[in-house]
Amino acid sequence: MTEQKIRVLVAKPGLDGHDRGAKVVARALRDAGMEVVYTGLRQTPEMIAEAALQEDVDVVGLSILSGAHMALVPRVLELLKANGQERVKVFLGGIVPDEDVSRLKELGVGGIYGPGASTEDIVRDVREAVK
């Protein structure tokens, strides 16, 4: 049997068009030996959940800079669960106010990263989450 790879979906839901952060993270996860499925801009939660299912990923990384995270992230979590993928860990990058961070973590988000977060931390947390 060949070595099992960590598979990560990196997606950018919502309407803001700034995907530099998502690409930097995708590249860092690649350099850590993971297989990263990159889906691009303006994805709906439905598209993300469908891609996560087809790709059988271990982790979904969302990048949201529009402030719509309290609408989008719970919806993604709900759809993953509805598809039988409750084991998939969701991580979030973007601008998230402190009061939302705790609420999202309660909902099951594995990690939330703001501007200046180190890619080493993200890689470590993703590895930890799929153990």
Place this chain on the structure above:
Amino acid sequence: MTLAESVLNGDRLALARLLTQVENDSAEGRAALAELFPQTGRAHLVGVTGAPGTGKSSLVNQLALAYRRGGKRVAILAVDPSSPFTGGAVLGDRVRMRDLAGDAGVFIRSMASRGSLGGLAQSTAAMTQVFDAAGFDAVMIETVGAGQNEVDIVRLAHTTIVVDAPGLGDDIQAIKAGILEIADVLVVNKADRPEAENTVRALKSMLDLANPKRFVVRHHGTTMKADAPAKTEPGRWVPPIQRTVATEGAGVDELVAHIEKHAAYLRASGEWAVRERARLRSEVEALLREALMARFRAEVPDGKFESALEQVFAHRLSPWEAAQLLTDGRRK
């Protein structure tokens, strides 16, 4: 219910999980493949290859839409390269396939090449069998951005589409051996660009010089031959050249018509069976090579392989002599 049974029942999560097992060549994946194999052999396997940036993913997106208009279920296997240094990969083909979201008649799976050099991954063939058994009418296999020699797709697909685009090289590129020779259908994408006619002309002149030995391919160090029809045979397939603009969908219905015509040709001429047999034979041979290698490694005493290697590193033994020594026990 076994994973294979769930896949046959149309469970998409089971399908996704089985694809992972097969990709990782796990014991569970092998068992499920054995269970599913009698159900395979129905899907039309369509390969899409070409240089990076010619528009393969966009074209696959459009082809899938066209198949869906015809009521067919489509699976897409999109292969992108793994890093030779870290083994990681960024699989970006889905970016061009967003029109297919939300359609239960489409299933897209991205995969990394994981060290294989022929334009596909080692498990790509097995993964197409899973889609075939799951009842998809067409399985489109998009190779990694191919150079001149990534031609593994020709042994997997029934119909191979080679995508070219304007500005990638002159007519000398077009007469070289390799990727253009394997085309059943040639596409000049980005045909709205002014230089597109030069590309079409170069491909046309290549076809006029066509080499009858079309199905001789090298794979894992062996040369494989499948009989090509004699040049004079009436009704011999000549690859059509189709202009497309994948971002707008122009030329795509015509391309689908060529693909279906090719499938009909393969069936009528008996070549479908020839290709199936060549493909299954090469699959068995590849697995056999792997199994024999594993058995050899298990039987050879500890350290013997390494000590032979050390002698090769020191240039006291040639690689050929080392192989002789390890298999016959003496150098010739």
